[in-house]
Amino acid sequence: MRHVSYHHGNLREALVEAAVELGRERGPDGIVIREVARRTGVSHNAAYRHFADRDELLHEVTQVGLDGLSAAMLARVKRVRVKDPVERARRRLREVGKAYVDYALAEPGLFAVAFSGPSFGDLTGPYQHLTDALDECLAVGYLPPAKREGAELTCWAGVHGFSMLHSTGPLRDVPRRQRDADLGRLLDRLDEALRA
Amino acid sequence: MRHVSYHHGNLREALVEAAVELGRERGPDGIVIREVARRTGVSHNAAYRHFADRDELLHEVTQVGLDGLSAAMLARVKRVRVKDPVERARRRLREVGKAYVDYALAEPGLFAVAFSGPSFGDLTGPYQHLTDALDECLAVGYLPPAKREGAELTCWAGVHGFSMLHSTGPLRDVPRRQRDADLGRLLDRLDEALRA
DNA sequence: CCTCTATGTGGACGTTGTCAACATAGAATC
DNA sequence: GATTCTATGTTGACAACGTCCACATAGAGG
Numbered sequence: 001m002r003h004v005s006y007h008h009g010n011l012r013e014a015l016v017e018a019a020v021e022l023g024r025e026r027g028p029d030g031i032v033i034r035e036v037a038r039r040t041g042v043s044h045n046a047a048y049r050h051f052a053d054r055d056e057l058l059h060e061v062t063q064v065g066l067d068g069l070s071a072a073m074l075a076r077v078k079r080v081r082v083k084d085p086v087e088r089a090r091r092r093l094r095e096v097g098k099a100y101v102d103y104a105l106a107e108p109g110l111f112a113v114a115f116s117g118p119s120f121g122d123l124t125g126p127y128q129h130l131t132d133a134l135d136e137c138l139a140v141g142y143l144p145p146a147k148r149e150g151a152e153l154t155c156w157a158g159v160h161g162f163s164m165l166h167s168t169g170p171l172r173d174v175p176r177r178q179r180d181a182d183l184g185r186l187l188d189r190l191d192e193a194l195r196a
Numbered sequence: 197m198r199h200v201s202y203h204h205g206n207l208r209e210a211l212v213e214a215a216v217e218l219g220r221e222r223g224p225d226g227i228v229i230r231e232v233a234r235r236t237g238v239s240h241n242a243a244y245r246h247f248a249d250r251d252e253l254l255h256e257v258t259q260v261g262l263d264g265l266s267a268a269m270l271a272r273v274k275r276v277r278v279k280d281p282v283e284r285a286r287r288r289l290r291e292v293g294k295a296y297v298d299y300a301l302a303e304p305g306l307f308a309v310a311f312s313g314p315s316f317g318d319l320t321g322p323y324q325h326l327t328d329a330l331d332e333c334l335a336v337g338y339l340p341p342a343k344r345e346g347a348e349l350t351c352w353a354g355v356h357g358f359s360m361l362h363s364t365g366p367l368r369d370v371p372r373r374q375r376d377a378d379l380g381r382l383l384d385r386l387d388e389a390l391r392a
Numbered sequence: 393c394c395t396c397t398a399t400g401t402g403g404a405c406g407t408t409g410t411c412a413a414c415a416t417a418g419a420a421t422c
Numbered sequence: 423g424a425t426t427c428t429a430t431g432t433t434g435a436c437a438a439c440g441t442c443c444a445c446a447t448a449g450a451g452g
Contacts, residue, residue, distance in 0.1 A: 007417055007430060029225075033409065043432050045410085050430090054409065120366040150381040153358070157382055161357025162349070170316040185346040186353055193389035203399060203448055230439065239401050241441085246399090250440065 012050040014040045016060045020110070023061045027109045027168070028116040031058055055119060062121040065114035068107065070125030073099040077129060085140045093133040094187050097159045100126070101183055104163030112168050115160075130155060143194050151194060158190050208246040210236045212256045216306070219257045223305045223364070224312040227254055251315060258317040261310035264303065266321030269295040273325060281336045289329040290383050293355045296322070297379055300359035308364050311356075326351060339390050347390060354386050 008014065018039040022031045033054050034044045051057045076099040082088040104111040114121060134151045137143035143151065165171040166179055174182070204210065214235040218227050229250050230240045247253045272295040278284040300307040310317060330347045333339035339347065361367040362375055370378070 011430080032407090034407080044408095045433080046431055048410075115360070115365055117364055117368075123366060147385075150378055153378050154354075154382050154385045157357035157361065158350075158354050159357070160361060161353035161355070161359075163357075164311070164360055165353065165356060168313055169311055170319060182346055182349050186350050189343075189350045189389040190385075192392045193385040196388045196392040207399080228439070229441090240439095241402080242400055244441075 008040075008042065008046075011040070011042065011046060015042075015047050015050060015057065016064070019057050019061050020064050023065070023113040024107060024109045027112045028058065030109070031061060031113070033057065058113065058116075059119050059121065061110070061113050062116075062119070065107070065110035066121045066123055066126060068110060069100065069103045069114065070129065072103045073126055073129040075099070076102075077133065086142050089133070089136040089140045089142055090191060093137055093155070094191065096130055096133045097155060097187050097190065098183070100159045101163050101166070104167040105179075108167040108172075111163065115164075127152065127156075137194065147194055154193065155190055158186055162186055204236075204238065204242075207236070207238065207242060211243050211246060211253065212260070215253050215257050216260050219261070219309040220303060220305045223308045224254065226305070227257060227309070229253065254309065254312075255315050255317065257306070257309050258312075258315070261303070261306035262317045262319055262322060264306060265296065265299045265310065266325065268299045269322055269325040271295070272298075273329065282338050285329070285332040285336045285338055286387060289333055289351070290387070292326055292329045293351060293383050293386065294379070296355045297359050297362070300363040301375075304363040304368075307359065311360075323348065323352075333390065343390050350389065351386055354382055358382055 015036055018036045019031050021039070022036060031054070033047050036057070037044045037046055040046075047057060051060075073096050076095040077092050080088060080091050080095055082091050130152055134143060134148065134155070138145065138148050162183060166174060171179075211232055214232045215227050217235070218232060227250070229243050232253070233240045233242055236242075243253060247256075269292050272291040273288050276284060276287045276291055278287050326348055330339060330344065330351070334341065334344050358379060362370060367375075
């Protein structure tokens with residue numbers, strides 16, 4: 001579907017797509033307006049008809065990254081096939097955490113973009129999946145009511161820190177085996193912290 | 197102490213100092229060679245006699261940031277005045293975590309630089325303080341031996357995630373009161389996770 | 393006094409974000 | 423169908439950046 005007209009048709013989407021690809025490949029600093037335009041086959045200034053500035057384009061990529069994260073979490077939660085309600089709730093919470101880390105490791109560029117200021121996207125989606133999992137743990141009686149408050153932040157901080165350190169951080173060269181074992185332990189500790 | 201000679205005398209240190217100040221004020225992207233030179237009162241190219249490129253200068257700032265973090269941790273640990281060995285060990289571990297987060301919040305720019313690739317500094321210092329605190333918890337019998345392995349990462353991930361989210365991340369506008377309460381809860385959960 | 397080397401300067405190039413002026417396609421109006 | 427309007431793309435410019443090269447100079451050692 002090559003366009004031939006002067007007007008592109010849906011340049012905005014094409015630009016976002018190219019920007020996402022750049023973010024995926026090179027992280028936040030790799031999202032460069034002129035390169036985005038080049039890849040879209042359009043002049044270096046065309047993007048300014050659709051985005052006020054670079055930050056606005058970056059913001060779009062941020063949102064795509066967060067949406068991907070949210071989708072990954074949901075997919076993993078839905079795949080849980082455990083009958084026992086308590087075990088199912090625990091397992092779902094664990095899958096939420098795993099999905100978070102897996103996404104950060106599978107898409108380090110987009111993950112970095114998603115959490116690189118100055119304007120953050122809407123993290124309602126990912127946050128809601130975490131909240132839902134915790135609510136379920138509470139409902140089935142696994143999570144004591146006294147521990148419900150602030151539980152989101154405890155979990156989020158843990159998996160976010162793990163993700164940051166391993167995706168683009170100082171632990172990025174830790175071999176996969178050990179990383180998996182470490183993540184398993186971290187999730188075990190979070191589970192214990194909420195249960196105890 | 198104005199220099200008058202053509203040669204500066206200790207330009208390298210002066211450049212690092214200016215770069216640190218820029219990093220403190222504006223974060224990693226704010227460390228700009230030409231601005232560093234300007235603030236040091238030398239030509240835009242002078243830095244290349246002391247650093248191969250921008251990354252090498254950035255790396256110096258990274259190390260300064262990590263040294264500051266290490267010093268902050270040590271200072272807080274040394275101030276603990278608890279007699280009971282078990283309580284002292286617990287308290288020291290908690291202070292290590294608090295120091296980490298406090299530093300990240302007090303110096304968001306330097307903290308961001310310290311954990312911004314591509315080359316990371318030597319985090320032996322900070323890591324050692326955490327290891328020491330955990331070893332002490334083990335020695336006094338508070339931390340069960342089975343939980344000792346990987347305990348560093350559990351703690352580090354938690355405080356690092358909390359720091360990232362609150363210093364320059366999406367939770368940076370959370371009011372101080374709530375942030376403090378949230379940190380308290382996080383440290384409580386970590387304590388429980390290691391004890392249980 | 394002379395030369396050598398380390399260190400700082402000046403100017404250049406290519407890249408970036410962004411602005412202003414211009415051009416054109418497609419829709420709206422007559 | 424011809425004309426005007428507006429949304430959308432293009433061209434050219436500017437300043438700031440990292441970096442390279444040629445040059446200048448200070449201070450040390452002969």
